[in-house]
Amino acid sequence: MMESFWRLLLLQDHNTRVVLAGACLFGAAAGLAGTFLLLRKRSLLGDTLGHATLPGITFAFLLAGTFGISPRSFLWLATGATISGVAGMGAVLLIRKMSHLKDDAALAIVLSVFFGAGIAMLSAIQQLPGGQAAGLERLIYGNPASMTSGDAWFVLLASLMVAAVCGCLFKEFTLLCFDESYAHTAGWPVRPLDALLMGLVVLVTIVGLQTVGILLVVALLVIPAAAARFWSDDLRAMALVAAFAGALSSLTGVIASALLPGLPTGALIVLASALFFGASLLLGKKRGLLIRHLLEREASRRLRREHVLRAIFECAEEGKPVVTLEQVLAKRPWKKNELTAEIGSLTNDGLLTTDPSGANFQLNGRGDSEARRLVRNHRLWEIFLLNHADVAPARVDRDADLIEHVLDQRLVDELEDLLDEKARERLVPGNPEKSLP
Amino acid sequence: MIWTELDTWIVLTGALTAMACAIPGVFLLLNKQSMLGDAISHAVLPGLAIGFLVSGTRDPLPMLIGAILAGLFTGVVSGVIERRGRVETGASLGVVFCSLFALGLILIRIAADHVDLDPGCVLYGALELAVVDSHAVPRIVWQSAAILALNLLLALLFFKELQLVAFDSRFAKANGIPSGWIQQGLTVVTALTTVVAFESVGSILVIAMLIVPGATAMLLSRSVAGVLLWSLVVALCSAVFGHLLAISMGPVWLGWLTGRSDLGSLSSAGMMAASAGGIFFALLAASTLARKLQPAPRF
Numbered sequence: 001m002m003e004s005f006w007r008l009l010l011l012q013d014h015n016t017r018v019v020l021a022g023a024c025l026f027g028a029a030a031g032l033a034g035t036f037l038l039l040r041k042r043s044l045l046g047d048t049l050g051h052a053t054l055p056g057i058t059f060a061f062l063l064a065g066t067f068g069i070s071p072r073s074f075l076w077l078a079t080g081a082t083i084s085g086v087a088g089m090g091a092v093l094l095i096r097k098m099s100h101l102k103d104d105a106a107l108a109i110v111l112s113v114f115f116g117a118g119i120a121m122l123s124a125i126q127q128l129p130g131g132q133a134a135g136l137e138r139l140i141y142g143n144p145a146s147m148t149s150g151d152a153w154f155v156l157l158a159s160l161m162v163a164a165v166c167g168c169l170f171k172e173f174t175l176l177c178f179d180e181s182y183a184h185t186a187g188w189p190v191r192p193l194d195a196l197l198m199g200l201v202v203l204v205t206i207v208g209l210q211t212v213g214i215l216l217v218v219a220l221l222v223i224p225a226a227a228a229r230f231w232s233d234d235l236r237a238m239a240l241v242a243a244f245a246g247a248l249s250s251l252t253g254v255i256a257s258a259l260l261p262g263l264p265t266g267a268l269i270v271l272a273s274a275l276f277f278g279a280s281l282l283l284g285k286k287r288g289l290l291i292r293h294l295l296e297r298e299a300s301r302r303l304r305r306e307h308v309l310r311a312i313f314e315c316a317e318e319g320k321p322v323v324t325l326e327q328v329l330a331k332r333p334w335k336k337n338e339l340t341a342e343i344g345s346l347t348n349d350g351l352l353t354t355d356p357s358g359a360n361f362q363l364n365g366r367g368d369s370e371a372r373r374l375v376r377n378h379r380l381w382e383i384f385l386l387n388h389a390d391v392a393p394a395r396v397d398r399d400a401d402l403i404e405h406v407l408d409q410r411l412v413d414e415l416e417d418l419l420d421e422k423a424r425e426r427l428v429p430g431n432p433e434k435s436l437p
Numbered sequence: 438m439i440w441t442e443l444d445t446w447i448v449l450t451g452a453l454t455a456m457a458c459a460i461p462g463v464f465l466l467l468n469k470q471s472m473l474g475d476a477i478s479h480a481v482l483p484g485l486a487i488g489f490l491v492s493g494t495r496d497p498l499p500m501l502i503g504a505i506l507a508g509l510f511t512g513v514v515s516g517v518i519e520r521r522g523r524v525e526t527g528a529s530l531g532v533v534f535c536s537l538f539a540l541g542l543i544l545i546r547i548a549a550d551h552v553d554l555d556p557g558c559v560l561y562g563a564l565e566l567a568v569v570d571s572h573a574v575p576r577i578v579w580q581s582a583a584i585l586a587l588n589l590l591l592a593l594l595f596f597k598e599l600q601l602v603a604f605d606s607r608f609a610k611a612n613g614i615p616s617g618w619i620q621q622g623l624t625v626v627t628a629l630t631t632v633v634a635f636e637s638v639g640s641i642l643v644i645a646m647l648i649v650p651g652a653t654a655m656l657l658s659r660s661v662a663g664v665l666l667w668s669l670v671v672a673l674c675s676a677v678f679g680h681l682l683a684i685s686m687g688p689v690w691l692g693w694l695t696g697r698s699d700l701g702s703l704s705s706a707g708m709m710a711a712s713a714g715g716i717f718f719a720l721l722a723a724s725t726l727a728r729k730l731q732p733a734p735r736f
Contacts, residue, residue, distance in 0.1 A: 043528040044472050062695040091718075098725045101466075104527070105652050108471035109717060112645035116710025119641055123704030124688065141542065215479070219535035226528045263546055267539035274536035281522050289521060 022152040023250035029159035031246030034225035035239045039177035046221035048111040052088025054118025056080035142213030142266025212266035219270040227277040230284025249273035313371035378404040380415045453581035455646040455672035460588040462647035467603035474647035476534035478640035480511040482541025508628025638706045645710035653717045679709030
């Protein structure tokens with residue numbers, strides 16, 4: 001076992017080298033093309049496309065004899081697959097154009113009808129003497145181990161083409177994905193660009209037939225790209241991560257299938273990419289659940305601290321500088337233990353002076369200036385809303401509450417310039433929450 | 438062409454299953470969840486395999502439970518990924534069902550030592566073999582009739598709710614209709630129908646019959662009740678035409694196209710799906726033509 005593992009890792013067999021290189025290249029190309037497909041919200045088109053290749057493959061298989069071609073030739077079957085894949089895509093466009101049916105319905109119709117026709121022909125092939133259908137099974141479930149070096153060259157060529165086209169037309173594809181109508185009005189050839197992008201997807205699908213098979217080719221178009229979305233907001237970085245994820249999944253899957261003989265390689269590749277997706281969902285640097293949870297907690301903590309500071313300042317404004325817990329508690333619907341905890345942490349950070357019992361406290365120098373800044377922001381915004389945005393007086397406090405935390409210095413300066421002396425004289429009503437019974 | 442008793446049973450099973458699928462399909466279509474059928478039918482594979490592994494037999498009950506759980510899992514998990522992970526609907530569905538399908542293929546290979554289970558059988562079905570039975574009326578005929586009756590009953594009972602949730606789920610919710618439960622229920626019924634149909638007709642006919650009859654009916658009628666009725670008619674017609682094509686003209690035409698004379702009959706399930714597509718595209722062309730020929734409305 002260990003020995004075979006090292007043989008594999010050190011690429012000692014020619015066959016291993018071919019299979020690993022072919023699978024990795026396919027994975028990378030699929031990740032790259034899948035990124036644009038994901039951003040165009042057409043991920044499931046890959047599924048329809050994969051299924052739609054079956055009638056072409058089976059028909060080409062049946063037709064091979066007439067032209068004197070070996071029915072096992074991958075290039076011949078791939079030609080059939082391309083033709084019927086493109087026909088399937090055309091049918092999707094046709095349904096979208098000629099009826100009121102939604103995109104997802106068009107995809108499901110073409111997928112099932114084309115695949116049904118393919119299955120019907122496949123059943124005829126399965127009845128032929130000599131078990132000839134075995135060659136087709138490998139295209140349905142995928143079997144990269146059957147890849148010859150000729151096939152690997154084809155994969156290499158196709159992947160390089162996908163990478164080259166995506167690289168050269170990166171800006172154009174980005175525009176197409178994010179703002180199609182702008183691209184159109186700006187004079188870009190939207191339709192040819194779209195057709196080219198879909199052509200790349202077809203190419204990836206055909207290449208993927210041998211690696212992961214008809215049924216799972218969509219997985220490598222969708223999963224690496226969706227996983228990459230968690231790592232970056234920059235499209236360039238995202239495309240690179242997706243290509244890397246695709247290649248890594250293929251590598252892992254092929255190695256796993258060499259170590260666990262008998263298990264289908266295509267499925268192992270997809271499972272590897274699913275693991276990568278799960279890890280990205282949790283740990284992704286940009287949109288992962290963990291980082292988002294931490295950021296949200298941080299934001300809500302800051303929000304609470306600012307609210308407490310402002311409430312203490314307002315209490316102090318109404319009377320004595322020493323404020324009691326009950327006074328602050330009456331300001332807002334706080335939870336008592338949350339408030340005590342926050343006052344404790346403010347004291348620790350040196351913004352509050354608290355007497356030993358913890359019931360009375362006072363803003364000290366640093367706390368006072370911070371609280372002043374916050375209250376000032378709040379009131380500036382209230383006045384702006386009253387004078388310039390025509391917000392009803394009763395709503396002003398609530399709206400100002402929402403935005404005061406995100407006002408930056410530039411905006412505060414602008415607000416100050418905007419609001420002349422006269423406006424400042426206008427009365428801002430007190431906290432409406434207090435007037436509630 | 439020789440029509441035997443077996444052919445009658447094949448057409449009957451196909452038609453009953455097709456009609457049973459068409460009913461939840463119409464509502465999936467209205468909910469813009471057309472690909473859910475495809476997703477579920479791929480995703481139930483690990484459920485089936487685990488059912489087999491646990492029970493060690495081809496007993497249908499554990500298989501049914503496993504598959505329904507897997508179907509629900511797909512709906513729930515893809516919803517969670519979509520909302521919490523902010524991934525687009527199609528992509529989150531794709532991630533979940535592809536992963537589950539891959540897992541299913543691996544589990545089946547592992548289970549293959551214990552039970553006789555073939556992914557091909559799950560995908561394409563074995564309609565021609567399933568009707569061979571020692572009973573007077575084959576078991577799968579009863580089975581498909583039961584699921585059709587169940588779906589019809591549920592659709593009639595919850596017609597108003599299903600319709601409201603499909604068109605305006607917020608309004609439905611505001612009116613006290615538990616739209617979340619209705620949608621989950623639709624997922625369960627779809628999973629149940631898919632699983633029952635698996636054994637007899639395979640998943641491909643299920644995917645086709647969930648969506649194509651409904652979509653065809655939408656070209657013909659504008660009311661939900663009308664669409665439901667027409668979809669049943671389309672499902673019935675495609676089953677009959679599909680089998681006729683599979684055993685008679687299909688092989689002849691295919692042989693003529695490819696220049697071969699050694700072709701046997703085709704898979705009935707595959708041809709039923711294909712002929713449903715034929716009916717859809719013919720009506721699509723006809724409706725477009727009719728719109729073109731109609732004089733332009735005057736304002």
